[in-house]
Amino acid sequence: MATRFGLQKWFxxxxxxxxxxxxxxLLVDYIKSGRIQVDKTKITGRIAYHDPCNYxxxxxxxxxxxxxxxxxxxxxxxxSDWVDLNPNRANQYCCGGGGGTLLTxxxxxxxxxxxxxxxxxxxxxxxMIVLPCHSCHSQIRxxxxxxxxxxxxxxxLWELVADxxxxx
Amino acid sequence: MLNFQENKLxxxxxxxxxxxxxxxxxxxxxxxxTCSAGCPITGISGFDPRKIVRMVLEGSDQELIDSPxxxxxxxxxxxxxxxxxGINIVNIIRTARGMVDRDKVPGMIHKGVELDLETxxxxxxxAEDFKFIIEDVAGELAETxxxxxxxxxxxxxxxxxxxxxxxxxxxxxxxxLVHWWKIxxxxxxxxxxxxxxxxxxNWGLFxxxxxxxxxxxGRIVDHMERLEIxxxxxxx
Ligand code: SF4
Ligand code: SF4
Numbered sequence: 001m002a003t004r005f006g007l008q009k010w011f012x013x014x015x016x017x018x019x020x021x022x023x024x025x026l027l028v029d030y031i032k033s034g035r036i037q038v039d040k041t042k043i044t045g046r047i048a049y050h051d052p053c054n055y056x057x058x059x060x061x062x063x064x065x066x067x068x069x070x071x072x073x074x075x076x077x078x079x080s081d082w083v084d085l086n087p088n089r090a091n092q093y094c095c096g097g098g099g100g101t102l103l104t105x106x107x108x109x110x111x112x113x114x115x116x117x118x119x120x121x122x123x124x125x126x127x128m129i130v131l132p133c134h135s136c137h138s139q140i141r142x143x144x145x146x147x148x149x150x151x152x153x154x155x156x157l158w159e160l161v162a163d164x165x166x167x168x
Numbered sequence: 169m170l171n172f173q174e175n176k177l178x179x180x181x182x183x184x185x186x187x188x189x190x191x192x193x194x195x196x197x198x199x200x201x202t203c204s205a206g207c208p209i210t211g212i213s214g215f216d217p218r219k220i221v222r223m224v225l226e227g228s229d230q231e232l233i234d235s236p237x238x239x240x241x242x243x244x245x246x247x248x249x250x251x252x253x254g255i256n257i258v259n260i261i262r263t264a265r266g267m268v269d270r271d272k273v274p275g276m277i278h279k280g281v282e283l284d285l286e287t288x289x290x291x292x293x294x295a296e297d298f299k300f301i302i303e304d305v306a307g308e309l310a311e312t313x314x315x316x317x318x319x320x321x322x323x324x325x326x327x328x329x330x331x332x333x334x335x336x337x338x339x340x341x342x343x344x345l346v347h348w349w350k351i352x353x354x355x356x357x358x359x360x361x362x363x364x365x366x367x368x369x370n371w372g373l374f375x376x377x378x379x380x381x382x383x384x385x386g387r388i389v390d391h392m393e394r395l396e397i398x399x400x401x402x403x404x
Contacts, residue, residue: 002370003403006385018392019399021329026401027351035355053244054404060182061190061245090182093208094244100374104239104275106213113209113242134334134369134404162347165354167314 001054005062022055023132024070027161031077037166038078047082047160048126049075050117050140051092052133066090071132071157078160082130085120093117095131097139114143121152132157182249189254196253197221203247203257215240217247217257224260229267238264239274243374266376277375280335285380288365288387290335295364301338302361305345318353324360326396331361332368332388332403359401362391368403 007014014020021029030036049071051057060066068089075082085092096113104110117140121129129140129152141154155163182188203217204210210217215237223232232238241261248257270278280290287293302320310318321327331352337345352359365387372381392400 001402001404002373002381003385003388003400005373006370006381007389010382010385011389014389014392018397020402021399022402030351030355035357036351053242053246057245057249058243061249090249091246094242094246096208096242099241099243100275100277100371101239101242103277103280103371103374106236106240106274109209109212109215109240112212116208134336138336156344156347158351159344159347162350165314165350167354 001058001062008063022067022070023158024055024067024074027074027158028070031074031161036161038161038164039166040078040080040164042164043079043128043160045081045127046125047075047079047128047130048085048121048124049082049088050085050095050129050131050136051088052131052136053092053094053098055132056092057090060090067132074157074161075130078164083124083126085117085124093120095136095139096143097135102135102138110139111143111146114139118143118147118149121149126152128153128155130155130157130160185252188252191256191259192254194221194224194255194260197225197255198253200252202250202252203255206246206250208244208246209240209242213240217241220260221255221257229264232264233267236274238262238268262373262376264376265374266378268376270375270377273375277371278377280371281375281377281380284367284371285383289338289367290369290371291339293335293338298338298366299363301342302345305342306349309346309349315350315353318349320349321360322363323395324358327360328358328398329360330388330391330395330397330400331359332401333361333366334368334403338366360395360397362395365391370403 055067057066093116095117096110101110131137137154137156144150144152201218207217209215220237238261243258245258248255283292284290306318306320309315370381370384372384
């Protein structure tokens with residue numbers, strides 16, 4: 001998001017000269033075109049999806065499009081039992097690790113912030129949380145560990161795809 | 169447990185109120201507290217977005233700049249998404265961050281920015297070490313059934329797709345490097361990563377430092393031009 005925002009602000013002609021894709025554009029394109037195949041039977045437990053602020057609400061505000069449907073389409077291709085956290089999409093709660101807060105010494109504040117996310121994850125009944133953001137990944141893994149919930153796995157959306165690639 | 173209706177929750181405020189301003193000055197704040205009610209960190213260590221807007225209105229900018237408050241916010245945008253007056257609270261916070269003396273920026277944010285400016289990545293990792301780590305992990309993947317002969321293409325002229333890396337994958341989370349590599353391999357993607365200035369994240373966004381942010385974005389443009397790459401994969 002920072003790169004896209006910066007390109008629009010300082011290098012607007014970039015978009016006339018080059019193409020640019022988000023992680024979602026690539027995953028959707030590879031799966032739709034058949035360039036990769038995934039094996040939906042490989043994952044049996046329930047998965048919950050977390051919307052990162054940057055790809056959702058912030059992208060909607062900055063670029064006029066929030067990536068809400070694309071990751072959900074990818075999940076539909078990969079798993080049979082996945083659920084949303086509530087609230088979700090543009091009304092979701094941040095994991096508590098955004099804006100560089102993972103890099104500051106204010107750890108207690110960050111963990112308190114994340115309690116909302118922990119409540120949501122608990123309510124979902126999922127055994128794995130899937131997300132497409134490096135900051136969310138670090139923060140949610142820490143939150144689960146600090147709250148005694150290490151039985152819940154955390155995966156990147158592209159990791160989920162990579163894990164169930166059909167290899168022939 | 170309350171059972172909320174999905175369609176109500178997923179409808180955004182902007183859908184319901186299309187004429188609501190997108191960005192307006194703090195003077196228009198109604199002090200309604202909607203932002204604070206929606207912010208997950210209101211009440212923790214004195215944090216409160218409504219109060220932050222008030223501080224700016226009252227001219228207490230310096231007090232805000234000198235406090236830890238701007239650094240507690242995750243810039244998640246929930247406050248301003250709900251604000252009836254369209255006040256750009258995240259921008260106020262990022263501007264305040266940018267006004268803090270660089271040696272007083274807490275934690276690793278500015279240190280990472282400085283290292284990136286000097287060395288091309290937030291870790292300050294020398295090019296040989298970077299190459300060694302990448303080739304080591306790539307070598308392991310090449311021994312995995314289904315990914316035989318896998319290689320990471322560094323600086324490939326005319327490639328279709330530029331891939332950059334989040335520093336933590338190169339640092340402590342090497343195991344997470346391979347996911348995209350596996351996907352590229354199976355999709356027969358013609359991709360490449362730069363051997364220098366490979367950093368994919370831009371901490372200038374967090375530190376409120378537009379000059380640094382522009383340098384980092386400019387490096388991506390430079391890779392695309394120099395290597396004549398067709399498409400960029402946004403780093404994050
Ligand atoms: S929601 Fe908007 S108008 Fe209401 S207190 Fe916050 S900044 Fe002011
Ligand atoms: S952007 Fe900052 S102030 Fe606004 S809701 Fe998120 S954490 Fe709170």
